[in-house]
Amino acid sequence: MTGWQHIAGADDLNLNLILRAEKLIASYIVQTPVLNSPCLDQAVGGASAGTQLWFKCENLQKTGAFKFRGACHALLHLTAEQRQAGVYTVSSGNHGAALAHAGQLLGVPVHVAVPTNAPKVKKQNIARYGAHITEIEPGMAAREAQVAHWQATSAMQFIPPYNHPLIIAGQGTAALELIKSQPELDGILAPLGGGGLLSGTAMIAHSQGIPVWGVEPELAADGAASFKTGSIQPAMPPRSICDGLLTSLGTHTFPVLQDYVSDILVVSDIEVIRAMKALWQSLKVIVEPSSAVVYAAVCKYPELFQGKRLGLILSGGNVDLDRVPWTGE
Incomplete structure (x- = not known):
């Protein structure tokens, strides 16, 4: 990670960093819509319960995921020399595609290590934006080994998927837009993988006195275990259908979650499939x-x-239809 900490503006994570990020990336991102469905409201609370769900549609963000916010924010802080040297990362798909597209827009060469089990649609999304792809074995060990190799052999900058203040600040702008659109929320829910989206969301929500819950699949519930034990637990074997959430928490994200998140909820893959059908x-x-x-x-x-009036962040929409077990119930 040599050099990354010296990127201009890569200061400590704080609320002002997120507010500045919103202005910096405004001309590059899509300000995604916030949608409501009375049918979904009634499905979760009943006709007389008064539950309202407001969905922040980051699936309609550039490259199909919220990741474009953080990637763009990070690259905008590179010096001219760092841009010329290029950047690298490891990603199962959405961060890699986001970084590739941001690099394309800003003239920064991008190298992405992609696990062999990543969905085909996400690999295609990365390649579409001109990134150089290196395939690696699934799991954190292979990811760390590839990062160490590039760090030792190149002058490129490492742009982590989630564990850095600039990434977290960029991701937090989604929640900032959500709250501006719906200022009377009683709570916000966001997916939990490495914690970049959830920690940025939690910081923004906490500043407005709004509780936040993280959600992850039962087959990748290291975040819930970390939250319960008070220390970061290793990622579980990559078995869940939620491929974007199969990673462990980071040293920057975990303290924020401990301070500002009400709880980490877990759901089964079958429950996720049912929910996905309903949302579609x-x-x-x-x-x-x-x-x-x-x-x-x-x-x-x-x-x-x-x-309650709830904000739900829909983090992405890059689906490999051939791998969704629609009849798996």
Whole structure:
């Protein structure tokens, strides 16, 4: 990671960093819509419960995921020399595509190490924006080994998927837009993988006195275990359909979650598939499994959310249709 800490503006994570990020990336990103469906409201609370769900559609962001916000924010802080040397990262798909497109727009060469089990649609998304792809074995060991290799052999900058203040600040702008659109929210739910989106969301929500819940699949519940034990637990074997959430928490993200997140909820893959179907059918937008966890959680834990106005961040919409077990119930 040599050099990354010296990027101009890479200061400590704080609320002002997110507010500055919003202005810096405004001309590059899509200010995604916030949608509501009365059918989904009634499905989780009943006709008389008064529950309202407001979906922040980051599946409609450039490259199909919220990751473009953080990637763009990070590259905008590179010096001219650092831009020329290029950047590298490791990604199962969405961060890699986001970084590739941001690099394309800003003239920065991008190298991405992609696990061999990453969905085909996400690999294609990375390649579409001209990134140089290196395939690696699944799991954190292979990721760390590839990062160490590039660090030792190149002058490129490492742009982590989530564990850095500039990345977290960029991701936090999604929640900032959500709250501006719906200022009377009683809570926000966001998916949890490495924690970049959730920690940025939690900082913004905490500044407004709004509670936040993270959601992750049962088959990748290291975040819930970390939250419970008070120390970062290793990622679980990559078995969940929620491919974008199969990583461990970071040293920058975990302390924020400890301070500002109410709880980490877990849902099964079957519950995620049901939620994804409902979102496709009622919102008329495509979301990936990693996004659907938030609606799955509202359905699974109605006692927590009945009668509340909730913001749900739909993190992405890059789905490999051939790998979705629609009849797996």
